Amino acid sequence: xxxxxxxxxxxxxxxxxxxxxxxxxxxxxxxxxxxxxxxxxxxxxxxxxxxxxxxxxxxxxxxxxxxxxxxxxxxxxxxxxxxxxxxxxxxxxxxxxxxxxxxxxxxxxxxxxxxxxxxxxxxxxxxxxxxxxxxxxxxxxxxxxxxxxxxxxxxxxxxxxxxxxxxxxxxxxxxxxxxxxxxxxxxxxxxxxxxxxxxxxxxxxxxxxxxxxxxxxxxxxxxxxxxxxxxxxxxxxxxxxxxxxxxxxxxxxxxxxxxxxxxxxxxxxxxxxxxxxxxxxxxxxxxxxxxxxxxxxxxxxxxxxxxxxxxxxxxxxxxxxxxxxxxxxxxxxxxxxxxxxxxxxxxxxxxxxxxxxxxxxxxxxxxxxxxxxxxxxxxxxxxxxxxxxxxxxxxxxxxxxxxxxxxxxxxxxxxxxxxxxxxxxxxxxxxxxxxxxxxxxxxxxxxxxxxxxxxxxxxxxxxxxxxxxxxxxxxxxxxxxxxxxxxxxxxxxxxxxxxxxxxxxxxxxxxxxxxxxxxxxxxxxxxxxxxxxxxxxxxxxxxxxxxxxxxxxxxxxxxxxxxxxxxxxxxxxxxxxxxxxxxxxxxxxxxxxxxxxxxxxxxxxxxxxxxxxxxxxxxxxxxxxxxxxxxxxxxxxxxxxxxxxxxxxxxxxxxxxxxxx
Amino acid sequence: xxxxxxxxxxxxxxxxxxxxxxxxxxxxxxxxxxxxxxxxxxxxxxxxxxxxxxxxxxxxxxxxxxxxxxxxxxxxxxxxxxxxxxxxxxxxxxxxxxxxxxxxxxxxxxxxxxxxxxxxxxxxxxxxxxxxxxxxxxxxxxxxxxxxxxxxxxxxxxxxx
Ligand code: SF4
Ligand code: SF4
Ligand code: SF4
Numbered sequence: 132x133x134x135x136x137x138x139x140x141x142x143x144x145x146x147x148x149x150x151x152x153x154x155x156x157x158x159x160x161x162x163x164x165x166x167x168x169x170x171x172x173x174x175x176x177x178x179x180x181x182x183x184x185x186x187x188x189x190x191x192x193x194x195x196x197x198x199x200x201x202x203x204x205x206x207x208x209x210x211x212x213x214x215x216x217x218x219x220x221x222x223x224x225x226x227x228x229x230x231x232x233x234x235x236x237x238x239x240x241x242x243x244x245x246x247x248x249x250x251x252x253x254x255x256x257x258x259x260x261x262x263x264x265x266x267x268x269x270x271x272x273x274x275x276x277x278x279x280x281x282x283x284x285x286x287x288x289x290x291x292x293x294x295x296x297x298x299x300x301x302x303x304x305x306x307x308x309x310x311x312x313x314x315x316x317x318x319x320x321x322x323x324x325x326x327x328x329x330x331x332x333x334x335x336x337x338x339x340x341x342x343x344x345x346x347x348x349x350x351x352x353x354x355x356x357x358x359x360x361x362x363x364x365x366x367x368x369x370x371x372x373x374x375x376x377x378x379x380x381x382x383x384x385x386x387x388x389x390x391x392x393x394x395x396x397x398x399x400x401x402x403x404x405x406x407x408x409x410x411x412x413x414x415x416x417x418x419x420x421x422x423x424x425x426x427x428x429x430x431x432x433x434x435x436x437x438x439x440x441x442x443x444x445x446x447x448x449x450x451x452x453x454x455x456x457x458x459x460x461x462x463x464x465x466x467x468x469x470x471x472x473x474x475x476x477x478x479x480x481x482x483x484x485x486x487x488x489x490x491x492x493x494x495x496x497x498x499x500x501x502x503x504x505x506x507x508x509x510x511x512x513x514x515x516x517x518x519x520x521x522x523x524x525x526x527x528x529x530x531x532x533x534x535x536x537x538x539x540x541x542x543x544x545x546x547x548x549x550x551x552x553x554x555x556x557x558x559x560x561x562x563x564x565x566x567x568x569x570x571x572x573x574x575x576x577x578x579x580x581x582x583x584x585x586x587x588x589x590x591x592x593x594x595x596x597x598x599x600x601x602x603x604x605x606x607x608x609x610x611x612x613x614x615x616x617x618x619x620x621x622x623x624x625x626x627x628x629x630x631x632x633x634x635x636x637x638x639x640x641x642x643x644x645x646x647x648x649x650x651x652x653x654x655x656x657x658x659x660x661x662x663x664x665x666x667x668x669x670x671x672x673x674x675x676x677x678x679x680x681x682x683x684x685x686x687x688x689x690x691x692x693x694x695x696x697x698x699x700x701x702x703x704x705x706x707x708x709x710x711x712x713x714x715x716x717x718x719x720x721x722x723x724x725x726x727x728x729x730x731x732x733x734x735x736x737x738x739x740x741x742x743x744x745x746x747x748x749x750x751x752x753x754x755x756x757x758x759x760x761x762x763x764x765x766x767x768x769x770x771x772x773x774x775x776x777x778x779x780x781x782x783x784x785x786x787x788x789x790x791x792x
Numbered sequence: 793x794x795x796x797x798x799x800x801x802x803x804x805x806x807x808x809x810x811x812x813x814x815x816x817x818x819x820x821x822x823x824x825x826x827x828x829x830x831x832x833x834x835x836x837x838x839x840x841x842x843x844x845x846x847x848x849x850x851x852x853x854x855x856x857x858x859x860x861x862x863x864x865x866x867x868x869x870x871x872x873x874x875x876x877x878x879x880x881x882x883x884x885x886x887x888x889x890x891x892x893x894x895x896x897x898x899x900x901x902x903x904x905x906x907x908x909x910x911x912x913x914x915x916x917x918x919x920x921x922x923x924x925x926x927x928x929x930x931x932x933x934x935x936x937x938x939x940x941x942x943x944x945x946x947x948x949x950x951x952x953x
Contacts, residue, residue, distance in 0.1 A: 204821045205811035205916065232807075232832070239822065278835070312834040339896070341814070341822030351815070358916070417837055426837060427806035432918035434804040438837030452837070 136160055137345035138200035138687035139168070140238040144264060146257060148329050149190060149249030153264050158243050164690065165777070168199030168243060170226060171644035171704040173215030176246065177224070178707055178781065183714035183788075187217035187225070187321075188303075188328040190250035196237075196294075196334075197244035200687050202646030203235030203342050203429065204350075207357040207657070207678055210234050210429030211646050212311075217715075218320040218589070219328075220305040220489070220545050221566035224711045225320035226589045228643055230428035230436075231311035233292040233336060240338025251330040258288060259336040269332040274298055276482040277310045284335045291335035297484025299532040300327035304543040306489035306568075310481060314436070314452035318486040320567065320589050345689025353686045357678035360657035361432060365665075366603060367655050375408030376425060376437035377455035380571075382407045384459075387602065387622060388738030389576035391569075392463045393518045394495035395562045395727065398573035399736025402468035406458055408437075410470055415439025426452070433650060439474065446475040453477050459571030460491020465498060466518030476525055483532035489545050492561075492568035494527045496546040497538065499560045506553065512536030562725050564591035565717065574728045576738035577601065579619075579628045582751055585722050586632065588708035596635035597653040601628075605656070606668040613664070623738070625747050629755040637701030641680050644704060651678060659694065702759070703776045709761070709768060710781055713790050719766030722752055762792040793868035794924050796828075796904070796911060798841040802921035805832050805839030809913035809922050816912040817902070818895075825895060827904035828913050828922065841922050844891035844904035846870045852903070855886035861903075869906040877901055 135141075136158060145154040166172045173195040185191045195215045202209055212234035218225025237245070240259050254269040272280050277297040284293045293312055300307025300323035307323030308316045317323075344350040361367050371379050384390035385403040392400040404410065416439050425434035441449040453474060461467060461476040480487045498518045500506045508514075512530060514523045516538075529535075531542035541549040546561040546568050562569040567590025574581025583596035600610075601622045610619030610627055613634065618626025638652050652658035656665070657678040666675045681697040684690070692700075709717075724743055732742045753763050760772030769792050773782040785791040810826035818825045828843040850870045853861045860876035861883055863869070872883070872892070877900060884892040884901060892903045907913075911924050 203811075205808060205815055235823075239824070282835070312832075314834065339822075339824040341818070341820035341825060341897075343820050347815070347819055425804055426839065427804040429806060430808045430811055430916075431804075431806050432808070434806065434919070450837070 135343070136163075137343055137689050138204070138684075139163065140241050140243045140340070140342065142242050144242045144245045144259070145248070146245065146266070147248045148251040148255065148266075148331060151251070151266055153266070155242075155264070163200070163243075165700070166704060167641065167644040167684070167700060169197050169213035169644040169646055170215065170228070170640060171700065172244065173197045173213055173226070174224070174704055174707045174711065177215050177217070178711055181217055185217060187219040187222065187325060190248075190329070192217050192325060192328075194247040194322070194325050194329060194331075195244065196247075198234045198238050199644050199646035200684060203238040204344065204354075204687060205430055206354040206647075206683060207361055207651050208428060208431040208433070208648035209646055210431065211643070211648055212237075212317070213643050214309060214317040214322045216322055216325045218322075219324045220321040221590050223565060223590070223715045223717060224588050224708050225322060225325070226708075227308065227317035227319045227322045228594070229309070229311050229315045229317040230431075230648060231292070231315040232429060233294055233311045234646060235429050236292040236336050236338050238338065238342055239340045240336050241340050245334070247326070247329060247331060249329065254330050254332050256284065256333040256335065257331065258291070259334070259338075260288070260291070261338055261340065272332050274301060277484045278313060278482050280333050281310075281313050284333055288335050289337065291337045293333055293335050295333040295484070296323040296327045296331075297482060299483040299485035299543075300324045302532065302534050302543070304485050304532060304534070305545050305548070306486040307484055308486050310484050314481060316481065316486070318488065319592070321486075323484050344687045346686050350686040353679065353682045356676050357651075357657065357683060358432070359676035360662055360678045361651065361655060363662070363676055364655040364657050367433070372435060372650075372654065373425060373433050375412060376435045376453075378408030378411050378437060378453065378458055380455040381458055381462075382409070384572065386737065387576065388733070388736045388741075389573045389580070389622075390463050391459060391562075391571050391573050393466045394464055394492075394499040394560065395569070395573060396499070397735060398576050398733050398738050400463035400466075400468075403463065405468040406462040406470050406473055411437060411439060411453065411474075414470065415441060415474060428648065431648060433648075433655075435650065441471055441474060444471055446471045449475045449478050451478045451481060456571055457487035457491065460488050460495075461524060464491050464495040464571065465524050467521045467524055468519070469521040472521035472525055476528055479525070479528055483528070485532060488570055489568045490528060490531065493531065493542050493546050493549065494524055496550065496561050497527070497542065500550070500553070500557055503560065505557050505560075510537045512538050514538065559726060562591070562727065564724065565721055567591045569725070573733065573738070574724055575733050575741040575743050577622050578625050578743070579622075579631055581724060581728065581743055582628050582748070582755075583632045583635070585724050585748070585752070586755055588705065588712060594649060595639055596632045597639060597649050598628075598631050598635045599654050600631055600635070600656070605665070608668045609661070609664045613660075623741060625744070625751065629751045629758060633755060633758045634698075636705055637698045638680070640701040640704040641697055644700075645680070645684060652680075699776065703778065705759070706768060706772065706776055706778060707781065709759075710785065713767060713785070714788065717766070719752070719764065722766060724748065765792065767792045794926050795846050795868075796843060796906065796914070797923050797925055797930050798843060799921045799923075800838060800840040802919045803830065803839040803841050804919055804921070805830055808916035808918075809841065812912045812916040816907065825893070825902070827891070827893065827902065829890075842889055842891070843922075844870065845889060846904075846906070851886040851888065852883035852892060855882040857882065864905070867906050867909040869909075870903070871905045872901060872903045874900045874902070
C-alpha cells in the first residue's frame with residue numbers, strides 16, 4: 132500500500148480516443164509535490180508529452196484538465212479547474228481556467244486530472260460516474276449547442292456536471308471554449324477547439340467519494356483564518372464586487388480611464404452607465420440583489436457570478452451569467468451601449484461555445500478596419516458593422532460561429548491571424564500579444580496591467596498576474612516594502628511594476644495550481660503578507676487574519692511548505708510555461724505591447740494623454756528578466772535558473788535543442 | 793424552538809455548508825456525507841439548500857420500527873441514534889425531504905442533529921441562506937418584506953394624489 136496522498140483524490144484518468152481506451156493510474160506524487168496540481172501539473176505534462184513541432188489541432192496534441200489539492204475542500208474558494216493544451220489560436224502554451232462544480236465533482240469521483248490523447252473516429256462523450264468510466268456515442272449531439280448538449284447529458288445521467296463544446300469549436304473557430312454547466316467558461320486560447328478536434332463533444336461527471344486532509348484540526352484553523360481574512364478585507368467589506376459581480380469593473384474602469392472603447396482607440400466610454408453592473412442588477416438580476424445573493428463557485432463567499440434574464444423586448448428570454456470581460460468585449464469595445472444586445476451576444480457566444488473576449492475583440496477590430504477603409508462591405512457580407520451598431524454585432528457573431536462569408540472565415544481566426552491575412556496595415560488595429568486578443572484594460576492607463584499583458588505566458592492577458600494592487604489605493608509604504616517602489620500602488624506610474632507583476636504571477640500560478648480563485652489574493656488582498664502590512668502601515672488594532680497558501684496547502688497535504696518555497700514553486704511553474712513557449716519560438720521580441728500603445732496617446736477621458744513609454748518599457752523587461760533569470764538579449768532561460776528550480780530534465784532537453792543560455 | 797431555515801432566495805450555491813457539515817460530522821470533505829444538500833438548477837440560476845426540517849410530526853420518527861429516531865429535549869432536534877438503527881431504510885423512504893442519508897463506507901444511516909444546538913453549516917454561510925432561528929422569525933420577516941412593498945406602493949400613490 133502506498134502512503135495516502137492527502138488533499139488529492141489520488142488517481143489520473145488517461146483517455147486515448149484513437150484507441151477508445153481508458154486507463155486509470157495513481158497520481159504522480161513526485162510531480163504534484165513539485166507542481167501541486169492544476170496549471171502547474173498540466174504545464175509540466177504538456178512539456179513532457181507534446182513536442183515542439185506538434186500542430187495544436189492534430190491528434191498528437193494532448194488536452195489536459197486538472198484540479199488541485201484544495202479543490203472540493205472547505206476554504207476560501209475551492210472550485211476552479213485548469214485546462215491546458217497547445218493553443219490553436221496562438222500556437223504556443225494554451226491555458227484556461229473555470230470556476231465550476233465540475234472540478235470538485237471530478238475529485239469526489241476519484242480523479243485529480245484527465246489527460247485526453249488522440250482523436251476519436253466518431254463523436255463521443257466521456258462519462259465518469261465514480262469508478263465507472265466509459266466513452267459513449269455522441270453522433271446525435273454533433274452540431275448541438277452547449278445548452279442542448281448540457282441538457283441532454285444532465286437528463287440522461289442524473290444531473291451530472293457537464294463540460295461541453297459547441298458548434299463554434301466544431302466549426303474550427305480557433306477560440307472555441309469549454310463550457311461547464313451552461314455558463315462557466317474555460318474561455319481563452321481555444322481549449323474547446325482542441326477538444327472538438329479530438330471529436331470529444333462533452334464530459335459528464337458525478338462522484339460520491341470523500342477527500343481527506345492530513346491534519347484536520349490545523350486545516351480547520353487555517354481555512355477559518357483565510358475566511359476571516361476575507362471578511363476583514365476592506366475591499367470585501369464594501370461588498371461592491373460581491374453585489375455587482377465582475378461587472379463592477381465597468382464603472383470602476385471607466386472612472387479610472389482604462390475601459391477599452393471602440394477597439395482600444397479610447398479608454399473611456401461615454402455611455403458606460405448603460406452597461407454597468409448596477410444596470411444589470413436593476414434590469415436583469417433574478418436573485419434578490421443587492422442583498423446578498425449572486426452565485427458562487429464552491430466554497431466562495433464572494434459569489435461574483437451574476438445571473439439574469441431579459442424579460443421583454445427583442446431579446447426577451449435571454450438569460451445566463453455575465454462577466455465584465457464579455458460586457459466590455461461586446462459593449463464598450465464595440466461602442467455598443469444597448470445592454471440587451473450585449474447580454475444576448477454573451478449568451479449566444481456561450482451557446483456556440485466561443486470565447487466572448489476574442490469574439491468581441493474580433494468584431495471590434497473589424498469595425499475599426501471598416502472605418503479605416505481597410506475592409507469593405509463585400510468583406511462584411513453586407514453587414515453595416517459600424518461602432519455602436521448592436522444588431523450588426525449580434526449578426527456578426529452568428530456569421531463567425533457558422534463561418535459564413537469572408538467575415539466568418541477570417542473572423543474565426545481571432546484578430547491576430549485575421550488581420551495578418553488582410554494586410555500589414557490591418558495588423559496595426561489588433562490589440563493582441565503573441566496572437567492572443569487583449570482583455571478589457573488599456574495598458575496605457577494601467578501600467579502594471581499593461582506590463583503583465585506583455586509577459587503573460589498565454590499571450591495578452593491580465594489573469595497571469597492580475598495586479599489590482601495598483602488600482603486600489605494602498606499605502607505607498609507597502610509598495611516600497613514589497614516591490615521596492617512607492618509607485619507600485621499608482622496606476623499610472625512605472626516604478627516597482629516588474630517586481631509587482633512577478634510576485635502576482637507567482638501567487639497566481641499557485642492559485643491556479645491548487646484550484647482556488649485569483650480574486651482572493653489579487654482583487655481582495657487577503658494573502659500573506661499583505662494584510663500584515665496593511666495592519667502595520669494603517670496602524671490598525673486587533674488581530675490580523677490572512678490567507679496563507681503555504682499553510683493551507685501544508686495542512687491539506689501534510690507537506691511542509693514555507694512561503695518562500697511557495698514562491699519558488701510559482702517560479703518553477705512559470706519557467707516551464709516559458710520553456711514551452713521558447714520551444715515554439717517565443718523570444719524577447721515577442722514580450723511586447725501592440726504598437727498602438729507606444730504610439731497613440733489616449734485621446735480623452737480620465738487617462739487623457741497617457742501612452743506607454745517604450746524606453747521605460749524596455750527597461751522594465753530587463754528588470755523582469757533579471758527577476759526571472761532569463762537572458763536580457765534573447766529572452767531564453769538561463770541554465771542556472773533551471774538548475775536552481777530543479778528542472779534538470781527540462782534543462783537537458785533545452786541543451787540538446789540549443790535553447791538555453 | 794430554533795431550527796435551520798433554508799432560504800433559496802439568498803443561497804449562492806457555494807456549498808460551503810455541505811462541506812462544513814461533512815467535515816464536522818465525518819472529518820472528511822464529501823457532499824454525499826453532508827446532512828445539508830444544495831440542489832442546483834444551473835440553467836435557471838437557482839440554488840436550493842435542503843436538509844432536515846426537524847418536523848413537528850416527524851414521519852421518519854413514526855416510520856422507525858425500533859425507535860432509533862427520537863426528539864432531543866434540549867434542542868428539539870430529531871435525532872437518529874446509529875447504535876439503535878437496524879439499517880432498514882424506512883426513515884429514508886418516509887422523509888419527504890430526502891434528509892436521511894446512507895453512509896456507503898460505514899453502512900449506516902445519518903441525518904442532521906443540529907450539531908447539538910451549535911450548527912456548523914451556518915458559520916460558513918456568508919449570506920445567511922441557512923440560518924438558525926425560530927420559525928416565527930421567518931414568517932415575521934417575510935410579512936414585513938412583503939408589506940414593505942405594499943407600503944411603498946401606498947406611499948407612492950399618496951404622493952401622486
Ligand atoms: S470570486 Fe467568483 S470566480 Fe472566484 S471563486 Fe468566487 S464565485 Fe468563483
Ligand atoms: S453556504 Fe449558504 S449560500 Fe452557500 S450553498 Fe449553503 S446555503 Fe447556499
Ligand atoms: S446543523 Fe450540523 S448536522 Fe445539521 S446540516 Fe448543519 S452542520 Fe450538518
